[in-house]
Amino acid sequence: MAMAVELTTLELSSKTGRGEACQRWEAEMVQTYVPLAVDIDPELPFFGRVVTGSLADTADFRMTALEGRNQEFRRSKSHIARSDEQYLLASIQTKGRARLNQDGRSALILPGEMTFFDTSRPYRWSEGASFEQVVVQVPIRLLREQPGLGQGEFPTAITIPAASAAGVVAGFFRNLARIRAVSPDQAEVLSAGALDLFGSAVSLAAGDRPIDVPADAFNREHVLAFLRDHYTDPDLTVDEVAHACYISRRSLFRIFDGTSESLNTTLRRMRVRHAKILLARDRSRLPAAVAFDSGFASERNFYRVFHEETGMTPGEYRQAHLG
Template sequence: MLTCGAAGPEAFEQWRALISDTFVPLTATPTTDRPFRGELRVVTHPAVQLTEVRAQGQHVARTRQLIAGSCEDYLLASIQLGGRGRVEQDGRTAVLTPGAMTFYDSTRPYVLHFDDAFEQLVVQLPRRPLLAAAGIPDDGVHLTAVALEAGGPGSVLAGFFSSLALVHDRDPVGAAQLSAHAPGLLASALRLAAGQGAGPEDAGLERERVLAHLRRHAADPHLDADTVAAACHLSRRALFRLFEGHESWASALRRIRVERAAGLLLTQPRRPVAAIGTACGFAGEAQFHRAFRQVVGCTPAEHRGRGGGTQRR
């Protein structure tokens, strides 16, 4: 976690330097005279860089002068987690509310406006390979500062990348494997931002939408194929076909429940094991123990006793 909390004008100068080092060279001005505080949490994988930003109000700009003096070539996606923001680029303005996302391009000027305190997740990838993967011309001018609204792909990607950042803390190897899906998911979102719609090649985004539903409702012990398919506006057959060649939806649900339980076993050491299994969506203690051993490689009690140091089988 990188923080900036010095007193006086020096605080914001530290912040400006911090965000320029983390993303690309930027100018920035605060929106109030109140003491400034901001935090960055950076998670870097071979395929993608994720940065959680929590800060007070500010206006941030990537100017022509800064572009001329640097060689950064990135596409960035801002996913709003809290507060409101605006992204201006290529003559358009996208308003960001929680769950919405938009792209901006480091090779052309842009401005980010946050009038008050905000929280967002910024996903950063090399620009040219991502545009090529999406089949979009190299300039990409028709996809920047286009809001993908909450409840759609923005929310799906917010859930995926937020979960990826959390998994990184517990299982860096597993998180690195998951991060390999990031370019494909973002390429799907780019096509939507460019007005091309999702095609058959964008099944990864649809699959992630189902996984986001599973994460939200994993505590429901009655979750089954029919209820998941109906909630995601899919037929039962389409749900199963969506996961062909991948971890099945049922295995994904089991894993999500077990990962949630594994965390609770450590953070709530006095809570009964059976109660944790019930809270995480398991219908009975035997089912919980069986699933936990299959995913983690030991019993819940052993996991708790070892402080989470058990290796998966």
Template sequence: MSAELERSALDRIELQSGADGSAAEVFEQWDARLSESYVPLASTPLPAEDFRGWITLGHYDDVDMSTIGSTPQEVRRTNGLIARANDEYLLATIQLRGRGRLHQDGRVAEVGPGTMVFYDSTRPYRWEIPDEWEMAVVQAPLSRLRELTGLADEELPTATAISRDSPAGVVARYFRELTELQNRAPEQVSLLAVPALDLLASAITLAAANRIPEQSSDALARQRVLDYMRVRCTDPGLTVDRIADGCLMSRRTLYRVFDDFEEGPAAVLRRMRVENACEMLGRDPMLPISLVASASGFLTERHFYRAFRLEKGTTPAAFRVVGATGTDGR
């Protein structure tokens, strides 16, 4: 089916490889339409024989409602894309078909048919959707939802799976049925959409009240970040910004989950690199210091010496001499 955009009542987009071009060409169109319909996004197709994608989008007073579906793909909202836009939205999706995984704020939500999940456009997130899928999407201004819920951004229940059987699941059913009606009879939706923003705010409030305590959530997020850093700490290009991007959280969230660590994530990364260097120094007494420095993630020997003395109170060479005795050289 050729690409089609109807502006009368709804925006309708339908794309399919073959009829509209090669899979690569059609996916490039899809990537652009996805960003136009929601917020700037970067999408990547996952292996499939061909590509199909569709969006039906309706605009109401304070809320946009849509149905979207496609073949498997991954969708990212990065810090770079966030910096290019000023609008702030909260999005809610109700899974209609297929399964997926949403990453945001150090949390991961597994979603299946009937599951609702929230995510914030002002912070990085990633969708992994390995199956053919379909979702109902509700998008509303964050400013209005802050007013209605009284919640701060960090209190929003992002990337938290909400089951159809929960109290907030009642609101999910309302939006699912409303988007289904929008596909069949869009002219009948406007009146029924009047309470949409208030109901969305109620669902957010209910979900926030049932979340794991923030301390537990931060502890889980911190463990995920530490695991990420341990695997990559010897990469000299690893920075606080790259850690935040890799863990799909903002710098502010990253620093918050490290509140218990003196000096924050940069200091933790430095200690990991120094500990790696200590292991190398103890393992091979003939290994050149310059090689230990570069292999541990330090850009220069000077930086390595400064970090090593800060953490161990001695030089790498002195540490190597006394290391076998079990002292730290202090």
């Protein structure tokens, strides 16, 4: 298993948008991304929080969870002139709204939606009063090495809906950020194919078909996104998963070949993870109810699988984790 990367976290706030906290925040944004300016309303309360770290053992390929209030970001030609490296960034909105202006286009981004922006050209982010984003940052030189991305302009300042094909990749990174917050080692394993998925999303957003994405990475993430939404259904079948993801049953099993977990193991662990949450949260909920609410077809199957995954019975786990 890969070693979890070290995450850097900073949280700052002040009663007004003046003073040392705001200056420190702008310096942190420059350090995290690229030279830019942060415009903070001097009369309103200020808040900023950032959690950042590299992905897939690649120092310049990074993912950031960003929160803030009452601020805007802009990058000018003078900022660009001070940059040694240029990046393509994907911003995935998780709360609030934001508007990106770049290349003569303006994109309003709502929760679940994504957009791309290129640091080699000026841009401006107009954030709402309160916002949360997951931002994925890839050096352009790395992207140019991806199949099909060697030339041409990137699809900047366009709104990518959550329900679109490229939106599936946005969902992957949104969930990866959530997992990384509680289990960095597991997130590091999941990020192994993240660069290929990012390149696939760029191609899809540009209107091109992804070329030679290794190991069916895009289709696999589509399946994982469907499982995350439906794993609590005890009647879920392999045929239903394949049909919903527009692939054959054979292809469904093939895209998990060579990975650390089979399709069945992935589904089982999602259900066990959900059962853990229910057991620790509510002492009065009967194990049978936990089983069915987590997607297990029977209480007996629940006990067997839970013990195999955790080394404990549901009752032992509950006793160990109740506050």
